[in-house]
Amino acid sequence: MSIFSLIQKHKSLTSNFFHLSFIRLLNISTKFFLVAYLVRVLGEKTFGLLTWSEAILQYFIVFINFGFNLYGARYIVNYKNDRNMLNKAISTIYIIKGLAFLLSLVLLGALFYFNSFNANYKILYVLLIATLGDLLFPIWYFQGTEKMKLLSKPVLIAKLLLICVTFFLIGSSEDVLVYTFLFAISQILMGTLGFITLKKDIGFIFKIPEKSFILEVTKTAKYYLLGNISMLIFNALTIFIIGYYLTMEKVTGFDVCLKIVFICILPFEILQAVVLPIITKSQSKTELKKYFILSLVLGFTLYCILFFLGDNLLLLFGGENILKYSDTLKKMSLLLLTVPATFILGQCGFVAFGNDKRYNFSLTVVAIIYFIIVIGLILSKTLRFDTIVWLRVFSDYLLFGILVFQAFKTKIFYIKW
Template identity: 40%
Template structure:
C-alpha cells in the first residue's frame, strides 16, 4: 500500500499493466500463429519465411532509425511543450518515410547477391510491412506514459491477422497470402496510430525546416547504429544458419529463440514501463532492485526451461522440433543475461543520459560477434552449434560491458 501511495510507482504500475497486455497480445498471438504455420506450411517453408524475416528486421531497424529509444526520452523531456512535440513528431515521420523509400533502393542494390536474389520477390513484398514501422508511434505513447491507446490498437491488429491467417492460410503454397495479411495488419495498426495522435493528443503535422530534421536525424544516428548492430545477435544468426545450414535448422533456432524471448518478456515490459520514471527521478535504488530482480528471476526461468524443454517444444513447434531440445537448453542461459541487459541498457545508461556508453556497449559486443564469425568463416567452421555458442557468448560480452559502464558512472555502485 505504501508503494501505491507513491505517484511515480503508480505510474510505473499503470504503464507495466498496459505493456503487459500489449506484449501478451503481441507474443501470444505470435505463438498461436507459429504453432499453426509450422503445421500448415511445414518446417522448411516456415524456415524460408523466418530467414527472410531475419533480413526484413534489418530494414525495419533502418526505418525506425533508433527513434524507439531516442524519441521516447525526447517526448518525456518536452511533454508540456506542445510546439516542440509537434516538431519532434513531424520530423520523425518525415525521416521514417524517407528511410522507408530508401529501403527499396537498398534491396534492389543487394539483389546481386545470391541469397537475396533467390528470395527477392518474397523480400520485396515483406518490405511493405515497414509501413507500420513508419506510422505506428509506440515511442510517443511510451514517452507520454500513456500506453492504453497503443494496447488497444495492437490488440485489434493482431487479432485481425490471427483470424484471417487461420481462415485463409491452408497449405504450404499460401506463404504469400500470409505475408499479405501481415502487411494489411501493419497498415491497420499504423493508420490507427496516426489517427489517435490527431484525435487524442491534438498533434499537428507540419513542415519542418531541413536543418531541424537533420538535427533529429544526427541525434538518433548513434542509437540506430547501436541497435542495428544488436540485430546481428539474433537475426544475423538466423541469416547465417539459413546460408550455412538448413531451413529446418532455421525453424528450430527460431522456435528456441522465441521461447527464450517469451521468458524475458516481463523484464522487457518492466524496463519500458520504468524507463520514463527513472528518466525523471534518476532513482538508483529502484534501478538496483530491478537488476537484482532480473538476475534472480532469470535464473529461475532458465531452470524452468530446462525442466520443461520437451513440453515447450511440442507446444510451439510440434514433434519435428523435438530434436532441437539441446539447443533450447543451451540458449536458456540467455534468460538471466537478457533480463539484466534490458535494465542496464535503457533504465541505467539511457535514462541517466549516458547515450554514448549505451551505444558503445552495442557496438563493441556486435563487433565481437562479427569478428568471431569472420574467424569461423576463415577456418571453415560456421556451423549450427558454433553459431549458437557465439550467440550466448556475445550476450555475456554485452552484459559485462554495460555493467562496467554502469559501475564506472556510479549508477549502480562505485568501486572507489
C-alpha cells in the same frame, strides 16, 4: 504506507506497465499461435525460409525506426508541455522515418543482384511494404506521455484479424506468399490506427521543422540506430547465417527456441520500457539498482523453469519434429541469466542517465567481435550449428560484462566500503 496508497502513488507506472504488458503479450502470443500453426502447415523448410526473410527485413525495420522506438520517448517527455515543440518533434521523427523507408526500397532492390535474395524477392518486398506499419506506429509517443492504454485497441484489432484470417486462408506451403500479404495488411492497419490515435490525443498538426532541428535529431538518433543494428547481429544475422550456410530446417529450430526464450524475457523488456521515462525524470540510481537485482533473481528463476520444462514448450509450439532441438533450447536458456539484467541496465539505465553513447558503443564492440568470429568460422570451414548457438550465448555474456564494467566506471553503480 498502505498498498492502496502505494498503487495510487505509482498509478501512472502501474497503468502503463499493465497496458504495455498487454500489448507485448498480445504481440508475442500472436507470434506463438502463428508459429505453432505455420510450422505444421508450411513445413520446416518453408517456415524456415519465411523466418530467414523476416531476419533480413529486421535490418530494414531498425533502419526505418532509426532508433526512435527507444530515443523518441525522451523527446516526448521533454516537450509534452509545449504543444508547438511537440508537434515539431513528432513531425521530424516521421520525416526521418519516411526518408529511411524510401531509401530502404532502393537498398532492397540492390540486394536482388545476389541470387539468394532474388529467388525470394516477392516475399522480401511484401515484408518491406509491411514496415509502413512500423513507420506509422507511434509507440515512442505513448511511452513518453505514459498513455499506453490508448494503443491497446489498435494492436488488438490488427493481431486478432491476422490470426483469424491466417487460420482461415493458409493451409499449405504454397500459401506462404498469401501469408506475407496478410501480415503486411495487419501491420499497416495497426500503424494507421496508432497514428490516428496519436492525432486524436493531441490534435497533431504536421509542422515542417527547420533543417537545423532535423539534423540535430538525426545526429542524436544515429547512435541509437547504430546500437539497434548491432543488437540485430545477435539474432537476425545468426538466422541469416544458419539459413545461408546450413539449412532452412535449422533456421526453424533456432527460431522456435529463440522465441521460447524471449517470451521469458518479455516482462523485463516491458519493465524497461515503462520505467525509462520514470528514471529519466527521477535520476534515481537506487531505483535502477533495485530493478537490476530483481532482474538477476527472476532471470535465474526463469532459467531453472525453462531448463526443466523446455521440451514441453517445444512440443507445444513446434510439434514432435522440433523436439530434436531440445539441447539447443537448453543452451539458449542460459541467455535468461544475463539478458533481463542487460535490458534494465542498458536500455533503461544508460539511456536514462545520459550515457547512451557508452551503451551503443558497447553494443557495437560486441557486434564487431561476433562478426569477426563468424567470418573466421566461415573462412576456416568450421561453422557448425552448435558453434553458432554457443557464439550467440557468448555474445550476450560479453555484453553483460562490458555493461556492468561501464556502470561502475560511470558511477551508475558504486560500492560502499
